[in-house]
Amino acid sequence: MRSQIFLCLTELIREKFGKEKLDLILDASGLSDSKTYMRYFNGLDFSDEKFFDLVRNVCGILNITKDQAAEAFGEYWVCVYAPREYPQYFKNIKNAEDLLLKLDSIHQDVTANSPSHAEAALPPRFDVQRDGNILKVHYKSKRGMIDFYMGLVKGVGVYFSTPVEIQKISEEEVVIRFGTPNT
Ligand code: HEM
Structure with a gap:
């Protein structure tokens, strides 16, 4: 899928939960390398599997359900991003x-x-x-x-x-x- 979905989710986590939590989530998802991040920032497509893996780590590390993650993402995408x-x-x-x-x-x-x-x-x-x-x-x-x-x-x-x-x-x-x- 297009990388904007990934960029929006990481921006939301940084804004609402802080950089430390975001780093933990990116680490757990194998995305902590800044070169990797920049490739998505520059438009490289994000695989669907990677996105679902990222969401699983968001839920685990922030201790929220998938529905809560989807609601937070939905509000941030539509109102900000x-x-x-x-x-x-x-x-x-x-x-x-x-x-x-x-x-x-x-x-x-x-x-x-x-x-x-x-x-x-x-x-x-x-x-x-x-x-x-x-x-x-x-x-x-x-x-x-x-x-x-x-x-x-x-x-x-x-x-x-x-x-x-x-x-x-x-x-x-x-x-x-x-x-x-x-x-
Ligand atoms: C108005 C501005 C919006 C834009 C520019 C936009 C754009 C996009 C883009 C680029 C993707 C990735 C698609 C891909 O890679 O194939 C996407 C995915 C998605 N969008 Fe939007 N979107 C918008 C609003 C919404 C809203 C308001 C909803 C629902 C009420 C929505 C529902 C979805 C869903 C569910 C996906 C996940 C991909 C899927 O289900 O296959 N979008 N959107």
């Missing part, structure tokens, strides 16, 4: 629902704009059906990261100050309910 690194995708977004409806095309676009990463960048696909204030989402990815999808949806709620309830139906389906934004 993506608006800074990809401001173009936030420009004409009106609200939480609007962003979730556009995610499929955003992820297609991010991949189309990086042909040299076409093999590693296999973006997730999202088929979204709207029914009143409910969205029924079919998530499709060979990586099976629905827990991260759920954490990211909660991050979208935080970004737009909108209460959001999310229910997992299966490893590929979720139902999302929006409340009224707290402005």
Whole structure:
């Protein structure tokens, strides 16, 4: 997968838990060599297995569950990292629902704009059906990261100050309910 996911996770750990914890996690994951880190910083793709190994070490060393890690990642990605690194995708977004409806095309676009990463960048696909204030989402990815999808949806709620309830139906389906934004 694209290295931005790895860079966002390491930035979040450094910011929220400190450099010492980050060093322990990188060490346990075989990533502590600064040359290795710089290669990812410069855009080298990150293997899916390495990412899952890193997440396991994050949970073990910070003593948090995978869902808690996914929620922390989702909030940081949507509220800090993506608006800074990809401001173009936030420009004409009106609200939480609007962003979730556009995610499929955003992820297609991010991949189309990086042909040299076409093999590693296999973006997730999202088929979204709207029914009143409910969205029924079919998530499709060979990586099976629905827990991260759920954490990211909660991050979208935080970004737009909108209460959001999310229910997992299966490893590929979720139902999302929006409340009224707290402005
Ligand atoms: C709006 C700005 C966003 C951008 C620019 C963006 C971009 C990306 C990129 C580049 C990847 C790596 C893809 C790859 O290597 O194949 C990724 C992965 C992912 N994104 Fe986003 N993303 C955004 C927001 C979101 C949001 C809000 C959600 C969910 C609500 C989401 C769900 C996911 C998931 C679940 C993955 C993990 C990979 C997978 O499931 O296969 N993204 N995103």
